[in-house]
Each structure stands twice: as C-alpha cells, then as structure tokens.
Amino acid sequence: MMTRPIVLPGELLASNPKVAGAGTYVDKGKVYAKFLGLLDKSETSVRVIPLKGRYIPSVGDVVIGIVREVTSNGWAVDINSPYQGFLPAAENPEMRPNRKPNDILEIGDIIIAKVVNIDPKMKVTLTMKDRMCRAVRFGRIVPINPARVPRVIGKGGSMIKLFKTELGVQIIVGKNGLIWISGDRRKVNIVEEAIYIIESEAHTEGLTDRITEFVKRRKGELNGQ
C-alpha cells in the first residue's frame, strides 16, 4: 500500500467540489484540507484522516464517561469532549419507580453509554438501553487520542477480535478515546501495551500484523513462565 502524505490546514486537495469528503472544506469551488491529517485520495473522493483532535459526539457512538453531577432527573456525564453528555433517568434500565438517581450512580462512577441524540445547541443525550452499556465497577480504563480510535478497533473490528480471541479479555472501545479492558491482570497489561503501540503508530502501514506478532510473543512469554 502507498503511504498517505501529511496535509496541513488550507492545503489545496482538489478543484472539483463533488469529491469533498470528511476533513475538507470547499471555498470558491476548490477543496482544501481542514485540519492536520493524512490525505486519502481516490478518483471519487478526497478526505483527510485526522492525526489529532478532540472527540466530537455523533449519534450512535458508544462512549465511556464519568458521572460529574447527579440531578433529580438524570446524570451529567463527562465524555472527554468539549460537550458534556446527559443521561436522563428514564434512559437507565436500572431505574425503578421509587428509586432516586443518587441510589444508582454517584459522582465519579464510570459508565459505558451510547449517544442517542444531539440537538443543534450541542446538547448530547445518552442512553444505557443497549447490550453494550453498563456501569463499570471493575477492569481498567486506558485513555488514548480520540483521533486514533479507528485503528484500535481495526478493519471490521479485527484488532478487538485479536485481543478477545488471543487473550480472552473483555474490551469495549469508546469512540471518545477511552477504552475499557477487563480480565486477567497480566493479559490486560499486554492489551494496554498493545494499545499504546497502536496509538503511537496509528498512521503507519502493516499495523495489524505487527500487533498480532506482539500479542503472540507476549502471550508466549506469559505461558513460558
């Protein structure tokens, strides 16, 4: 595969506005890069894959958040983004008619939730009515740069599948750059190391193969002891 060149904001990418994709903007019929990233250009589309940047919520994302405030009708959740998320009491399946939000989640609790709605004022509504969603009471949270999350997931979830089958750990990757891992402590250590490798080498080729090799080697060391 060819390596993707690095582009800077304002770099001219194409003169046909029809090909403009994510990470680009159109001005006077020309397509320019919007932020620092890798150029992904084909005949039908031009897009810029960000190298850095904050997490901007979008509907359907699974995120990991920390409860920052408990109100009478729900929880305000920090989702590692410029915008705070809000989890209404009705969106938590643990909620019962005679229980108060305070009984279920406290300040500082970590939850896995899903973004269900974003209004034009960027008010983010979360839900926990999903198979993946839960309150996290054990395991480990690994923070990474949100721009590198797609590489941690891998093509069609290949990276996650690798961790699950090779090491038998539970892993949930929040789109906001927080990753929850749970399982055998030594195996979790291997996953954490692997994630940091992925984060720092996210913009290189052949990453999946190198991570597979890394995980197998570390697993072998573990069993050899």
Place this chain on the structure above:
Amino acid sequence: MVSEDLNRLSGDIQLIVDGKRLDGRGFDELRPINIKVGVLKRADGSCYLEMGKNKVVAAVYGPREVHPRHLADPVKAVVRYRYSMAPFSVEERKRPGPDRRSIEISKVSREAIEAVVMKELFPRSGIDVFVEVLQADAGTRTACLNAASVALVDAGVPMRGLISSVAVAKVDDVLVLDPMKEEDNYGQADIPFAFFIRNDKIESIALLQMDGRVSRDEFKEALEMAKRGAMEIYQMQKEAIKAEYMIESEEVNSDE
C-alpha cells in the same frame, strides 16, 4: 549610558552602516527562525519558536468547555488569546501579569487568529491560546502569532489556513524587514503584519498595526516586503509541522 541614549534619540546613532544592518543583515532578510512542535505534554497543541533573539512558547487547549459558562456562544466557539511577557523577558524586569500593552496585543492577535479558525464548527465551546514571551527582542507579537498558528495546527483545530506574521520598520529612511530591538527603539516607524495564507498564497491581511510615519509609497513597498517575508516564514512553519510527524513514521519503518 544616558548620553548614548540621548545620541540615539537625537538621531546620531546609525542603524544602517555600509548598506548593512547592525547585525549584518540585508534590508529584506529575516532573522534566523527555529520552530519546535509539540513541546508541552499537557496541552492539546504547542509550539516553541525562536525568531532572532525572541523566544516564545505557545499552548493551545480545546475546543473545550468554556468557563465561566456565560461566555459561551450558542452558535460558534469563543477564541481566547492571552499574550503575556515573562518578567525576565526584557532588560528592565517587567511587572508580572497583564498590562495595557499585552491586553491590546492579545486582542489584535485574537482577531487575527479568528480569521482562520473555523469557530462555527464548535458551538458553545472555547479554544484557548496562551503565548508566553520568554525573551523579547522586538517583534514579539509577530513571533507569538507564528507560534500560535503552529500550535493550533498541532492541536488538530480545523482552520482555513495558516497565519504568518512579520514586521517591517523604517530606519534611517529605508525600509527593513523583521526589525530587531535597536531598529524598533530608534527607528522611524514599525509596521507589524499578519497574513492568512492558504495553499502557498496570501489570501488576506489578518493584522496590521503601525506606529511612526511612512509615506503611501513606502507603505506599499513595506507591504510587498512583508508578504515575501511571511511566505518564507510560512514555509518554515509547514516544514516544522511536517517534520514532527515524519520522524515518527520513519522510526516505525526502521524497526520493521
């Protein structure tokens, strides 16, 4: 010392000797520039920049929640820019904290940065830019703008292009690019410029100030001079950012 200053004020000091400037530069030559990207670990984006004897460091945070909340704008991000001089950055120790001068510089610089940052993408959020002058030698606002622009790119903030900034001064009746301290203090005029540059082309002027006097023709010449200087700086900014990310990928390839 005092008599020397009086001499200079009465115009007895020569700033141009044998067609060269005091530091040996030609009229349209920049001071040496050195840019380092990503120097601060806790900031989203950062940059250290030297422009001659000026040493500045810039940090960018955001987009993030704005505090206090009432400052947030429901339709776009608020950009905050703080220019500050370290007490030890100038010869006579400066009183720490904001003064009238740095508040003014912060305002005009913020307006220059706002010309390129795509604020409308982040309603109700804030983008904070902090620049600190560690050592000053004339032209700190231009150095800070150059550093801030690089730091914003490093933070991954969406922008229309880059800001490159340089000043032109009039000393001994000639125009000189990127004045140093002596030229700034004893010259006849000082005109800092900042340009919005996109795809190797100057799109607009983002900042223009002037103190002193120049004729209309001299001003036109100064503008052309500044444009050429800013283009040079733009290339250096680009190289610095690309170099930061190139090295990373080379290391990876070597251990394969």
